[in-house]
Amino acid sequence: MAGSGHRGPDRNEADGREAVRRDAAADGAASERAGAAADGAASERAGAAADGAASERAGAAANGAKSARARAGGRTRARLKAAWPPLAVLAALLLLWEAAVRLWGVEAWLMPSPGRILSDAWEARERLAGHAGATLSLTLLGFAGGSAAGFALAALLHLLPLVRAGVYPLLVLSQNVPIIALGPLLVIWFGFGLLPKLLLVMLVCFFPVCVAMLGGLRGADPALERYLRMIGAGRWRRFASLELPSSAPHLFSGLKLAASYSVTSAVVAEWIGSDRGLGYFMLLSSKGFKTSLVFAGVAIVVALSLLLVAAVAGAERLALRWRSERGGAA
Amino acid sequence: MNRKRSNGASPSAPLVLEVDRVALSYPQAAGRTQVLGGVSLSVGAGEFVSLLGPSGSGKTTLLGLVGGLERPDSGRILVAGEPAGSRPGLAAYMPQQAALLPWRTVQGNIELALRIAGRSREEARRLAREGLERLGLERHARSYPQVLSGGMQQRVSFLRALLSPQPLMLLDEPFGALDALTRQEMQEWLLSLWEQDRRSVLLVTHSIEEALLLSDRILVLSSAPATIVRELAVPFGRPRRRQLWSESAFGELKEELYQALRRERGGSGEGRA
Incomplete structure (x- = not known):
């Protein structure tokens, strides 16, 4: 750690030292507040999660038949039951962490306590928000662009079976390329602007979406396929009315994968060459x-990842409403 | 050709389906397997014809040829005067599994079939709504198919075929997957609906009672390679009711068809291997 600090550019070093000094000043007050803050945060989070689960279920119930309401109520309780144990463990771990740091008097530069992290983050909130905003916009742009490209290529390959036969095995193989390792190459080719970072995030999002979608397009029910052909549905109609909707669950699992990779890859891209964003901020x-x-x-990166995945999951529930009616009144 | 066969409908009516000496074989490990060995049949306008045969006799394959999914090796198929496969969607179709898209509502599924058959969006919507009302299914219009019972799904599937504009309907073992009681209900339901507007129907089934109850004419298919081995005009008048089942004539015809089918199954071992 010390080594990396000395190797860094002067600008970074100066900034870092200043931060350390400010840190030391805040130290005393922070550790006092720490315990209470950690407690509060944990119970607050648990409450929010419970609320979220409840309202989400309520929405699903309003969608479905009246009888679904009772079932959704049951599911809410089941979900709450399932959510409590991990949340309790998380809170216990945070408390343990806090206690250990205090007990052994671990230095903050080595291992800060959760309370200390919270108070420092609060002090640096404006810078954190700015960098988080930069990372979020890079993530969203890359996720949207990469997923759209993956979707489009999958559709195209599916409609051109010969091209698919040539390209699909290579696509699967290419999943073994550690795309993040391509970052330095992209910087060499495209410089330090937005483009290489965007390309990296797009590449990371592109492959899972494309491969999942290609699999899904092939998975249409042959009985439905035969029916549509019998009544005279053309290629485009079968694609739009059968293959595309039946690939939707695959598309969403690809999107969820891409969403969970995208924030991390954006951070790594910022690590490699940037002057803003959480990656840059963490390096600094x-x-x-x-x-x-x-x-x-790290905490913000995790939160952004969870948010993005939750957003995709929400979109999935909305798009695949018909699935929740399975096993309803039958 | 074959005009004298369509004795169920008026003899001067045009033929809606003509199948003339159609043969088909599939490549197999050892040479080719003959599936259809020169099948000839016809369906007149407003006639209900059943194709009865042992399982594996190529009934569904024959429907695929009529629907234009495949071309026969030899022979000719005309659907409403046009060669099968010359234009997509020459016949309306009701498969054994309801084949309803799970992400479309009942109404949406019917609309899709009508759109594929060339109706405008508004027309499809109106026809689907009216059809559901006429059959007393309007309360299911906004349901997704998977919440309906098997029988209800098949009602929707039949309505969808009924509303399609083609003069010929192909029904491929439509009640084969239902339990016995539901099956009987569905047969009576279909009978009463069909007798209202008398579309031309080619029904594939392996149920003798079903064929006798519903059809004007029954054709018995041999086991593969399939040919028509028996033709029987059903003498009962219309409208028909299930009470037919207890008439002695019904029992005699049933026995006759049963013997024909049994001969086919038994004969396939010695004569055709």
Whole structure:
């Protein structure tokens, strides 16, 4: 850690040192507040999760038949039951962490306590928000672009079976390429602007969507296929009315995979060459021994990932409403 | 050709389906397997014809040829005067599995079939709604198919074929997957509906009672390679009711068809291997 700090550019080093000094000043007050803050945060989060689950289920119930309401109520309780144990374990771990740091008097630059992380993050909130915003926009752009490209190529390949036969095995093979490792290459080719970072995130999102979609397009029910051919549905009609909708569950699992990769890949892209974003901020903070801010950055990355995946899951539920009616009144 | 066969309908009516000496074989590990060995049949306008045969006798394959999914090796198929496969969707179709798209509502499924048959969006919507009302199914219009019972799904599937504009309907073992009681209900339901507007129907089934109850004419198919081995005009008048089942004539015809089918199954071992 010390080594990396000295190797960094002067600008970073100066910034980091300044941060360390500010840190030291806040130290005393922060550790006092820490315990209470950690407690509060944990119980708050649990409450929010429970609320979310409840309202989500309520929405599903309103959609379905009246009889679904009772079932949804049952499911809400089941979900709450399922959500409590991991949340309790998480809270216990945070408390243990807090206690261990205090008990052994671990230095904050080595391992800050959760409370310390929270208070430092609060102090740096404006910078954190700015960098998080930059990362989020890079992530969303890359996710949207990469997924759209994956979707379009999958559709095209599916409609051109000969091309598909040539390209599909290569696509599957290419999943073994560690795309993140291509980052430095992209910087060499496209410089330090937005383009290489965007390309990296797009590439990461492109493959899971494309491969999942190609599999899904092939998975249409042959009985439905035969029916549509018998009544005279043409190629385009069968694609639009049968293959595309029946591939939707596959598309969404690809999108969820892409969503969970996308934030991490954006951070790595910023790591490789950028002057803003959480990746840059975390690199800077670690070089300046602002370990608590590195933790804060990690926490925000996790939160952004979860948010994005949850958004995709929400879109999936909305798009695949018909599935929730399975086994209804029959 | 074959005009004298369509004795169920008026003899001067045009033929809606003509199948003339159609043969088909599939490549197999050892040479080719003959599936259809020169099948000839016809369906007149407003005639209900059943194709009865042992399982594996190529009944469904024959429907595929009529629908234009495949071309026969030899022979000729005319659907409403046009060669099969010359234009997509020459016949309306009701498969054994209801084949309803699970992500479309009942109404949406019917609309899709009508759109494929060339109706405008508004027309399809109106026809689907009216059809569901006429059959008393309007309360299911907004349901997804998978919440309906098997019998209800087949009602929707039949309505969908009924509303399609083609003069010929192909029914491929439509009640084969239903339990016995539902099956009887569905047969009576279909009978009463069909007798209202008398479309031309080619029904594939392996149920003798079903064929006798519904059809004007029954054709018995041999086991593969399939040919028509027996033709029987059903003498009962219309409208028909299930009470036919208890008449002695019904029992005699049933026995006759049963013997014909049994001969086919038994004969396939010695004569055709």
